[in-house]
Amino acid sequence: MTRRIVAAIAILLVLALVVVTVFAVVSLRRPLPDVNGEVNLPGLSESVTVTRDAQGVPDITAQTDLDLFRAQGYVHAQDRFFEMDYRRHVTSGRMAELVGNVPSAIQADTVTRTFGWRAVAEQEWDLLADDTKTYLQAYADGVNAYLDERDPGELAVEYTVLGQSVTVEDPERWDPIDSVAWLKAMAWDLRGNYDDELGRALAYTTLGTSDNVENNVAVVEELFPAYPEETNQPILTADEISGTPAATVSAEGLGDDLGTEGLDAAIASAEAALDAVPVLVGRGDASGSNSWVVSGEHTESGMPLLANDPHLALGAPSIWSQIGLHCAEQTPDCTFDVSGFSFAGFPGVIIGHNGDLAWGLTNMGADVTDFFVERVRSDTYLRDGEWEPIDVRKETIVVNGGDDLVIEVRSTVHGPLMSDALPELESATSTPHDDLRLGSYSVALQWTALTPGNTADAIFAFDRAQDADDIRDAAALFEVPAQNIVFATTDGHIGYQAPGSIPVRNDVDGAVPSDGSWPRPGWDSDYDWQGYVDSDDMPSVLDPEDGIIVAANQAVLPAGVGPFLTNDWAYGYRSERIRTLLQNEIDAGRQIDTATMSEIQLDDWSAFGATLVPVLLEQELDDDFVDDGQELLADWDFHTGTDSAAAAYFNAVWSDVLELAFWDDVPPSMRPSGGSQWLQVVIGLLDDPTNPLWDDRTTLGVVETRDEVLSQSLENARLELTSELSKRTDDWEWGKVHQLRLQHPVLGGEDIPGVISGVFNPGAVELPGGTSIVNAIGWDASAGSFDVTTGPSMRMVVDLDDLDRSTWVTVTGTSGHPASSHYDDQLDAWATGETFAWPFSAEARDESAEDTLVLRP
Template sequence: MSASLVRRVVTAVAVVLVVVLAASTVTAAIVIRRPLPTTSGETRIPGLGNDVDVVRDDLGIPQIYADDPHDLFFAQGYVHAQDRFFEMDYRRHVTSGRVAELVGDQEAAIQADSVIRTFGWRRVAEQEWDLLSQQTRDHLTAYADGVNAYLDRRTPSAAAIEYTVLGTQVSVEAIEPWDPIDSVAWLKAMAWDLRGNYDDELLRAAAYGSTQDTSLVGDLFPPYPAETNPPIITDGTPSSPPPDPGTPDVDDASLPAGSEDALAGVVEALGAVPHLLGEGDGIGSNSWVVGGEHTASGDPLLANDPHLGITAPGLWYQAGLHCRDVGDECPFDVAGYTFAGFPGVIIGHNDALAWGLTNLGADVTDFYLERLFTDGTYLRDGERVPVVERTETIEVNGADPIQLTVRSTEHGPLVDEVLPDLELATEAPLPEGSPRPAREGYGVALAWTALEPGRSADAVFAMNLAQDADDVAAAAALFEVPSQNIVFATTDGTIGYQAPGRIPVRAVVSGGTPSNGTWPQPGWDSRYDWQGTVPAEEMPAETDPEEGFIVAANQAVTEPGVGPFLTNDWDYGFRSARIRALLQAEIDAGRPITAETMSRIQNDTLDPAADVLLPSLLDLEVDDFTGEASALLADWDQRTDPDSAGAVLFATVWANVLRRTFADQLPEAVAPSGGAQWIEVVRRLLEEPENLWWDDATTVALVETRDEVLHDALVDARRQLTAALGADPTRWRWGNLHRAAPEHAVLGGDGVPGPVRRLMNPSAIEVGGGSSIVDATGWDATQWGEAAPDFTVTAIPSMRMVVDLGDLDASTWVNFTGNSGHPASPHYTDQLRAWAEGDTYPWPFTRDAVAAAEEETLRLLAPG
C-alpha cells in the first residue's frame, strides 16, 4: 500500500469540500483556518505539574522549557498535536491495521489492514510495554496525556481539515484518545521501511524464476567494490573467511518445480504494507563526522541528511526539549528532529554530544518456504507440527467488520495467505531432495526481528542523554530495530561510529540453498533457522580513527570477514566514496573544514553513473540527429544541477539502458530502479559485451550485444527528449523533468479535485541531484510516462543538519516543506524553497540564542 491509499474514498468527499469552499470566501477561510493552533499567550492545561514555556522562532519551531521530564514530554505531546495531529492519527491507524476504520470500505485500506494485522505490529508493541524501563513508560504516558490535553473538547474539524473532508463521507464523530502504545507501534513502521535486504532476496528468486540460471542471477549481485568504495570502518583485520557470496550450490536441472506458486505475489502482497518513511533503494542517508584536527574551529563537525519518502507535510518535526535546571531530576537539554507521535528527539544534539543516523541495511528478514498440509500442519525436520492460528477483526467504517484468520509457523506469519489471488510468480532454487509442494504450492513465512518484542523505545531517551562513546554504545545495545548506523561527536573532541541492531545469526549449512539469508530458505529444515542474535558488544564500533573523519552513507560497515556477518546486500557505496573524496581533497589542500564546507558537500550533484557509462556512450557512432544531442555528453561536467542539459540526456539514456537490458528477463515488480546496485551491475556488464543480459530474449532470431543496446538507448533518449522538451538539445534542462512534488497522504492524489490538491500539495519545485548522488533526490527508473522515463523525485534528503560541536548555536538545519501540518499555516511550506536551493537556517540551542530568535511564546499554565 502506498501513502495514497485513501485517495479513492476522498474523491467524492473532496467534491463536497470544493462546493463548500466555492460558496464563500469567508466560509473557506473559516473551514481551512479553524484547526490552526494558538501559539502565543497563556492557556491553563489540566495535567501539568508546573508552568511550561513554548518559545517559537520565525519558522514556527518550538523550544520547550519545563521543570521536570513529565511536564517536558507532556508539553511535547501537546505541541505535536497542535501542529501535526492528523498525521499522528493516520500513522496510528496504519500501524495498528485500522485504516478501514478511518476511511471506510475501500479495498486498498482493507488489504493494508490485512497485511499489518498478519504481521501483528500492534500486538508486538503491546508486548514491548512491559519490557521498557519505568522511566520510558512514564515519558510515553506523559506524552500521551499531553496529546489528549490538546484534543480535550476539540471537535475533529477543529483538529485538522482532513476530518472535515472525511466526515462528509464516513463517520467521524470524535477523536479517539492517544494511547502510549500508539507511540511504540510507530517504531514498527520505521523498522519496516528500513528493514534491509528483503527486496534483494525476492529479486534473486524472481530473477532465477525468469532465467533458470544462477550465474545470471549472480551478475545482478556483484561483490561490494571495497577497493574503490571503502567501508565505514577501514582499519580492521579479517577475523574469519569472507561470508558465502550467496550462489546456490545446486544442480539446476534437478530443482523441484512448484516453488513459483509459493512466492506467487509476495512482492505485490507485501507492497500493500504502508511505507510511512518511504520505499525503494533511494531510502538511505548520508552522515559523516570530522575531527577537530581538520576543522577551522578545532572542534568536531557532524552532518546528516536522511533520505526518505517525499510527503506533505515532511516527515520530520523540529523541536527543542529543555529542562530549566539540568540535573539528575531533569536531565534533558536536547534539540533536533522528532517524529510527531513519539516523544524525545530522534536525530540531533544535546549539550555534550551530537548524533546522526543512516540505515545500516543489515539483513533482518528471511523468507521461509513452508510445506503445508491440508490438516493445518506443516513440515519440520520430518515431522508435522500445527500451524498457529488467531482471528483478527477489522472494523470498517460504514460497513460490516471483517474476520481475518492469521496463520503462523515457527518462522513467522504466512504472508502469502494475506492476498492469495496474485499474478506475479517467482521461483527459488532449493536443495535436491526437498519435499514436493502441495498442489497449491508452498507457503511463505516471513521471519523479521521487529516481530519480536524489544526495547527500542528505551534507546531514544538513552541517546537524548548520551554524553560520550560509552553512553552511545549503551543506547545502541537497546536500539534493536530498525538497525541504524550511529555517527557521533562530542564537545570534548571525540568522534565515533557505533552499529546497533538486533542482527540474526545464521548457521552455515553446506550444499543447497545458501544459509546466509540471501535466498528464500527451506523452512522444513531447522538447520536454516536463526541461531540467536549478534551480541551488542560484538557490533562494529570505532572512535577517533587515524584519518580524522568517518563517513557512513549506507555502504558496507567493515571489510569482508571483519566482525559479525551483517549482510551481503549493502548499498554499493558511491555516495560514501564521493563524500570521502571531497573531504580528503579539502584536507590534502590544507583547507580547514567549516560548517559551510559540510553543507556544500551535502549539496554535491556529481553523478557516479556517468563515470561508468559515459566513456562507452562517447565511443558510439550515431546519426546526425542523435549526434546533435550526444554532443552534450562530451562537454558535460557530470553534475546534475537543475539547469544541466547533459544531466537530463544522461538520465534518459541510463533509464533506457536499464529497460533494454533487463525488462525482457526480469518481472516488472523487481525491475531495475536505477540506484547504486545497478550502477555496479552495469559497470561489470560493460566489460562483457556479449553477456546474455544484453541480449533481448524476445527477439528469438537475434542476439543483441552491449553496443547495440547502448546505441539504441541513446537514440531512444534523443527521440523521447525531443518530444518532451523540444528539438534543440541546448535548451533542455534537468529541472524541467526532475521535480520534487510533495503530496499529502490523504488529499493529494490525482483522484482529488484540483482546488483541494492545490490546497494540500505544495507546488512542485525543480531540484538537482538524483539517484546514488550525494544530493540524493532519487527517481525510479521503473516509472515511465507514455513513452519516456518519469523523473519525478521519489526520495529526498528529508532534512539537512550540520552540528558545530565548538559552538552549538552555530549549527544549521533545514526541514523539507516546514514544521506545520496545517495547509493554512505559513509554516506548512516555509522551508521548501531553502531546502531545494541547498540553503539552511541558524539552529539556536542555548537559552540566550533561543531568546534572540523568539517570535512568540505560549505559556502552558498548571492548574491552580
C-alpha cells in the same frame, strides 16, 4: 499504494458544493493552534514555556522531565495531530476505519494485521524501563489534554474533508502503545535486504533456465554483484576494529525447489502482499542517508563537525518534526537538554544533539529479515519430517461506512505466512504442479522487529548520551531498525557505532546460499536463526587516525572481517564522493567549517555519468539528430544541476539502457529502479559486450550486444526528450523533468479535486541531483518518469565548538495545517540548499523567539 487509496477517496469528493463548503476560509483556519499567551495543561507540576522561532520551531523549557514530555505531546498535537492519527491507523491496521471502504486500505490493514505490529508493541510495553513508560504516558497525557473539548474540525481540516464521505467521530484518546507501534513502521521501511532476497528468488524464475541449479544461481547473482571494496571504502577498515572474523558462508539451500511453479507463485504473492503496506518512511535504493563526522584536526574551530541528511520518502507534512526539549536547570528530576528531529507521535528526539554530544543515523542495511518457504498442508506445516500445527488467529477490520471484515492470520515458528495474507492471492500459492502429499508452498517472514524489544528505551538514552560509552549502551537497546550511528562530542571525540539485532545463521551445504540472501527452507530446522550477534561484537571505532568517518549506506566492514551483517549494501558511490571531497579540502590545506559541510551535502556530481559517458561517446551514430544529444555528453562535467541539458539526456539514456538490457530478464516487479546496484551490474557487463544479459530475449532470431543497446538508448533518449521538452537540445534542463510533487498521505494525488489538492499539496519544485549522488534526489527508472520519489528529508550540520552555529532545514515545515504559514515555508530553502540557524543555548533561543506560549498547571 497511497495513490490508490487517494484515487478511491477522490471519487467521494467531487461535488462542487462540498468543495466550496469544506474549503471556506473558516474551515481552513479553525484548527490553527494558539502559539502565544497562556493555556492550561492539566497534570503539569509547574509552568512550561514554549517559544517558536521564525520557522515556527518549538523549544520547550520545563522544570521536570515529565512536564517536558507532557508539553511535547501537547505541542505535537497542536501542530501535527492528523499526521499522528494517520500513522497510528496505519501501524495498527485500521486504515479502513479512517478512510472507509477503500480496497487498497483494506489490503494494507490485512497485511499490517498479519504482521501484528500493534500486538508486538503491546508486548514491548512490559519490557520497557520504568522511566520510558512514564515519559510515554506523560506524552500521551499531553496529547489527550489537547484533544479534550476539541471536535475533529478544530484538530485538523482533514477530518472536515473526510466527513463528507465517511463518518468522522471524535478521535480516540492517545495511548502510549500508539507511540511504540510507530517504531515498527520505521523499522519496516528501513529493514535491509528484504527486496534483494525476494528479487533473487523472483529473478530465478526468469533466468534459471539451466538444468544446473548452481549455474542458475550464478546467473542471478550477476544482478547482485559484490561490493566493490577496491574502489569504494567500507565505513571501517580492518585496522580500525577488533573482533572475530565472519563465519564462512558456504551455505546453500532450496536447490531444485526454486524452479517449481508453486514456489514461484507463493513468492510473488508474498511480494504483492508486502507491497500493500503504505510507505511511511521510505524504501528502495534511494532511501538511504548520508552522514559523516570530521575531527577537530581538520576543522576551522579545532572541534568536530557532524553532518546528516536521511534520504527518505518526501511528503506533506514532512516525516520530521523539529523540536527542542530543555530543562531550565539540570536536576535529578529534569535531565534533558536536547534539540533535533522528532517523530510526531513519539516523545524525545530521534536525531540531533544535546549539550555534550551530537549523533546522526543512516540505514545500515543489515539483513534482519528472512523468507522461509514452508510446506503447508491444510492447517499444518512440515518441520523436520513432522507436520506441525499452524498457529491461527482471527482479526476484525472495521470498515468505516461498510461491513466489518474478519480475516484469518496464519503463522509458523518462523513468522506470519505473508503469501496468503490477501484473500485474492491465496489461490496463487497452490498449483496443479504441487505434490499434495508434501503440501503446497507458502512463504513466512521472520523479522527481528516482530520480536519484542527495547528500541523505545534507546531514544531517551541517545537524548542523554554524553560519550562513546553512552552511545554503545544506547545502541545495545536500539534493536530495530539497524542503523549506522556517527557521533561527535563537545570535548573533541568522534566515533561510529553499529547497533541492531543481527541474526546468526547456520552454514548449510546445498545449491543456494543460506546466508540470508535467498529464501530458506522452513521444513529443515538447520536453517533456523541461531540467536543474535552480541552487542559487544558490533562494529565501532573511536577517533580513527585519519579523523574522518563517513557512513552513507556502504559496506560497514571489509568482507570476512567482524560479524556477518549482510552481503547486500548500497555500493558506496555517495560515501566515496563524500570522502573524496573532504580529503580534497584537507590536501589543499583548507580548514573545514559548517559552510563546507553544507556544500558537500549539495554536491550533485554523478558517478554514473563519469563511469558510463566514455563508453557512450565511443558509440558511432549515423544520425546528426541523435549526434546532437551525444555531443552534450562530450562537454559534460557530470554535475546534475537543474539547468543541465546533459544531465537530462544522460538520465534518459540510463533509463533506456536499463529497459533494453534487463526488462526481458526479470519479472515486472523487479525492473531496475536505476540505483547503485544497477550501475555495478552494468559496470560488470561493459567489458563483456556479448553477455546474454545484453540480449533482448523478446526479439526472436536476433541477438543484441552491448553496443546495440547503448546506441539504441542514445537514439531513444533523444526522441523522448524531443517529445517531452524540445527539439532543440539547448532548451533541455534536468529540472524541467526532475521535479518533486509533495503529496499529502490521504489527500494527495492527481485524482483529488483541484481545490482540495491545491490546499494540501505544494506545487512542483525543480530539483538537481539523483540516485547515488550525494544530493540524493532519487527517481525510479522503472516508472517511466523522472519525478522525485525520495530525497534528503532534512539536512543538519552540527558544530561541536559552538552549538548555536549549527544549521538545519526540513523539506516542508513544522506545521501539519495547510493554512499555517509554516506548512511548507522551508520547502524553497530546502530545494535550493539553504539552511536555517539552529538556536540551542537559552540566550540564542530567547533572541530567536517570535512567539511564546506558557502552559500552566
